[in-house]
Amino acid sequence: MGQSKPIGSNTILIVEDEALVRFDLVDFFADAGWRVFDAGDADEAIAILDRHKEIRVVLTDVQMPGSMDGVKLAHYVRGRFPPTILFVVSGNVPIRDDELPERTTFLPKPFDPHRLLRQIESA
Amino acid sequence: MTASVALLNRLRDLTVARPRPKSIRYGIAVLTVVAVALAQSAMFGSSAPWFLYTPTVVLLTLFLGRGPGIMATILSAIGAGLVVVEADEPLLLTPVHWGASVIFTLTTLGLVVLVEALRTALLDADRLREEREQALVVTAEREAFLSGVLGSSTDCIKVLDLDGKLTFMSEGGQRVMEISDFNAVAGCPWPDFWQDAGNTEAKEAMEAARHGQARSFIGKADTFMGTPKWWHVAVSPIPGQDGRPDRVLSVSRDITELRATEEQRERFVRLAENSADFVGMARTDGGVFYMNEAARRLVGLEDADITRLTIADFFPPEQVETVACEVLPAVDRDGHWVGELTFRHFRTGELIPVLYSVFPITDTTGALVGYGTVTRDFRERRRAEDDMRLMNGELAHRLKNVLAVVQSVASQTLRGVPGAEAASQNLSARLVALGAATDVLTGSSWRSADLRELATRALSPHGRIGERILLSGPAVTLKPELTVAFALALHELATNAAKYGALSNDTGTVTLAWSITGDGDDAVLAVSWREEGGPPVTPPERKGFGSALIERSLRSYFSGKAATDYRPEGLVFELEARLKDAAITTGK
Numbered sequence: 001m002g003q004s005k006p007i008g009s010n011t012i013l014i015v016e017d018e019a020l021v022r023f024d025l026v027d028f029f030a031d032a033g034w035r036v037f038d039a040g041d042a043d044e045a046i047a048i049l050d051r052h053k054e055i056r057v058v059l060t061d062v063q064m065p066g067s068m069d070g071v072k073l074a075h076y077v078r079g080r081f082p083p084t085i086l087f088v089v090s091g092n093v094p095i096r097d098d099e100l101p102e103r104t105t106f107l108p109k110p111f112d113p114h115r116l117l118r119q120i121e122s123a
Numbered sequence: 124m125t126a127s128v129a130l131l132n133r134l135r136d137l138t139v140a141r142p143r144p145k146s147i148r149y150g151i152a153v154l155t156v157v158a159v160a161l162a163q164s165a166m167f168g169s170s171a172p173w174f175l176y177t178p179t180v181v182l183l184t185l186f187l188g189r190g191p192g193i194m195a196t197i198l199s200a201i202g203a204g205l206v207v208v209e210a211d212e213p214l215l216l217t218p219v220h221w222g223a224s225v226i227f228t229l230t231t232l233g234l235v236v237l238v239e240a241l242r243t244a245l246l247d248a249d250r251l252r253e254e255r256e257q258a259l260v261v262t263a264e265r266e267a268f269l270s271g272v273l274g275s276s277t278d279c280i281k282v283l284d285l286d287g288k289l290t291f292m293s294e295g296g297q298r299v300m301e302i303s304d305f306n307a308v309a310g311c312p313w314p315d316f317w318q319d320a321g322n323t324e325a326k327e328a329m330e331a332a333r334h335g336q337a338r339s340f341i342g343k344a345d346t347f348m349g350t351p352k353w354w355h356v357a358v359s360p361i362p363g364q365d366g367r368p369d370r371v372l373s374v375s376r377d378i379t380e381l382r383a384t385e386e387q388r389e390r391f392v393r394l395a396e397n398s399a400d401f402v403g404m405a406r407t408d409g410g411v412f413y414m415n416e417a418a419r420r421l422v423g424l425e426d427a428d429i430t431r432l433t434i435a436d437f438f439p440p441e442q443v444e445t446v447a448c449e450v451l452p453a454v455d456r457d458g459h460w461v462g463e464l465t466f467r468h469f470r471t472g473e474l475i476p477v478l479y480s481v482f483p484i485t486d487t488t489g490a491l492v493g494y495g496t497v498t499r500d501f502r503e504r505r506r507a508e509d510d511m512r513l514m515n516g517e518l519a520h521r522l523k524n525v526l527a528v529v530q531s532v533a534s535q536t537l538r539g540v541p542g543a544e545a546a547s548q549n550l551s552a553r554l555v556a557l558g559a560a561t562d563v564l565t566g567s568s569w570r571s572a573d574l575r576e577l578a579t580r581a582l583s584p585h586g587r588i589g590e591r592i593l594l595s596g597p598a599v600t601l602k603p604e605l606t607v608a609f610a611l612a613l614h615e616l617a618t619n620a621a622k623y624g625a626l627s628n629d630t631g632t633v634t635l636a637w638s639i640t641g642d643g644d645d646a647v648l649a650v651s652w653r654e655e656g657g658p659p660v661t662p663p664e665r666k667g668f669g670s671a672l673i674e675r676s677l678r679s680y681f682s683g684k685a686a687t688d689y690r691p692e693g694l695v696f697e698l699e700a701r702l703k704d705a706a707i708t709t710g711k
Contacts, residue, residue: 018524018527018528020528020531020532020535021527021528021530021531023531023535024530024531024532024534024535025531027535027538028534031538063520091519091520091521091522091523091524091527091558092516092519092520093516093519093565094562108523108558108559108562109523109524109526109527109558110523110526110527110529110530110551110554110555110558111555112551112552112555112584113534113551114548114551114552115552115584
């Protein structure tokens with residue numbers, strides 16, 4: 001992605017219903033100097049995104065309670081906030097590329113957050 | 124005595140039996156009477172003129188018949204009258220002579236009639252005797268014929284009285300019934316020879332025969348020597364003089380062998396009929412001619428006429444060509460074909476997954492007459508497989524979620540602990556490698572893992588496959604219990620290469636190669652990890668968990684050799700194990 005990255009826009013939203021996993025990711029990205037938002041389901045995530053347009057990266061689990069799963073949320077985000085960098089995570093079988101919105105990376109669970117961080121920073 | 128009988132017979136043959144022409148007979152009569160008249164006048168003169176004529180007439184009548192007899196009588200009366208003519212009598216003869224002449228004529232005529240009757244009786248007797256002799260010859264011939272027929276028949280032909288008791292059995296019958304002396308069974312009640320249902324049938328057949336009706340049945344009876352046999356029996360009444368049943372004829376034929384063949388054939392029919400699998404047959408042109416109950420049920424043809432159907436009607440359109448161009452030619456070529464296809468339900472159109480097995484049907488000479496199939500309903504199996512896949516997926520999903528939670532907990536635990544940062548990172552990465560190994564196993568339902576796929580999953584996070592990381596080797600399916608250790612080992616090797624080895628710069632490469640040498644139980648699987656183009660290698664001072672994991676665990680899991688060689692130009696790791704310890708060996 002060739003768009004410019006304004007200083008201070010290292011902002012990530014983590015959407016994950018499993019609290020233990022979520023808190024760890026929050027801490028990890030916070031330690032790495034990121035501004036981190038977190039949500040337990042898609043509705044919560046959309047509310048946060050509406051309020052914080054500066055969010056550059058969204059990382060979402062697929063299986064979540066509520067009206068929208070991670071894949072739907074990803075499509076919503078891509079439509080509403082096109083430049084967002086998207087990661088979709090699942091412990092289930094890999095989701096095919098044609099089911100995901102453009103420029104979205106699928107990560108099988110468990111994934112290595114250090115590798116993810118390197119991937120985001122090189123994007 | 125015999126001489127006189129013979130003479131009489133000859134005389135009779137000459138006269139009675141073979142009559143002469145009329146003129147000769149009458150001529151002889153006239154000449155005889157003239158001769159007697161001359162002898163009379165010479166011997167006796169005019170006394171008792173009728174004396175010699177009576178026996179003459181009797182003999183003439185006897186030998187020449189009534190006509191010459193009557194003529195001889197009249198001539199005799201005239202001849203005798205001429206001897207006693209009195210010229211002075213007004214009526215030529217005296218009244219006494221007239222009376223005597225009349226008496227003579229009447230008496231002699233009476234004798235002629237009597238002799239003629241005797242002669243006719245003789246002729247009749249002759250004819251009757253001849254007829255009787257002829258009849259006797261015919262009867263003897265017929266009897267010889269009948270007893271020949273009875274004797275040579277292999278059927279057991281019996282005659283019973285109306286009470287069902289044996290009165291006669293043909294010779295051939297005694298042979299098949301293994302009876303050496305008919306007296307041993309003569310008079311025995313015949314229905315008692317029959318067992319079970321046959322006994323009832325025999326009694327019913329006897330009852331019917333008594334009422335003039337014929338019956339037949341099939342029953343089981345032992346021979347006299349106790350050999351069990353099956354018989355076809357025909358029972359019919361033999362009418363007596365009054366036309367009413369007088370005796371009963373019973374003809375039994377030994378059908379034991381026929382019955383055994385039939386029973387065997389029937390068993391095969393029931394085998395097909397009762398099978399829960401789809402069993403069907405079709406001619407070479409594809410026309411269906413047999414389907415068992417299960418087959419009809421499976422495709423919804425319970426009461427339908429199947430004779431118009433062809434093999435193609437059972438498959439959905441997209442499979443018809445497969446069947447015609449691949450399956451049936453394969454049957455002709457290889458003798459059978461087995462594979463998964465889909466049937467179509469004739470009423471609902473439902474597609475039914477089946478395991479379709481086809482083979483040729485031949486006649487007794489071995490010529491192909493059609494195709495047979497034993498086809499299994501695969502719906503349950505498919506459902507079970509689907510369920511299993513879902514459950515496997517769910518299990519893997521949960522397992523990986525647990526791994527993710529473990530990863531988070533470990534990372535939280537170690538966060539902030541001084542000096543634990545690297546350990547936390549390593550642990551996190553190893554848990555990721557474990558998750559990847561799980562994925563490969565789930566993909567094949569936890570049964571086995573393809574080595575290439577496993578390597579791809581384990582190594583792709585560390586570098587581009589085909590560019591920095593090269594894979595080469597034949598298809599090998601690792602045993603599931605080895606998969607996790609192997610995936611972790613690859614992860615460690617790759618992590619190490621990324622930190623210090625060929626993947627730590629922009630140009631180095633790693634080649635993971637595997638090969639199989641040898642055959643059968645001695646076949647060896649060799650795996651090598653070879654790094655090139657990295658910075659110069661120096662052996663580590665201390666072996667960490669990574670290298671311990673690689674060498675020790677693989678050596679143990681693979682029951683083989685595993686060694687790491689820190690060559691200056693690049694690290695080389697080699698693993699060698701017996702193929703059967705490491706892999707699931709299939710045909711290839």
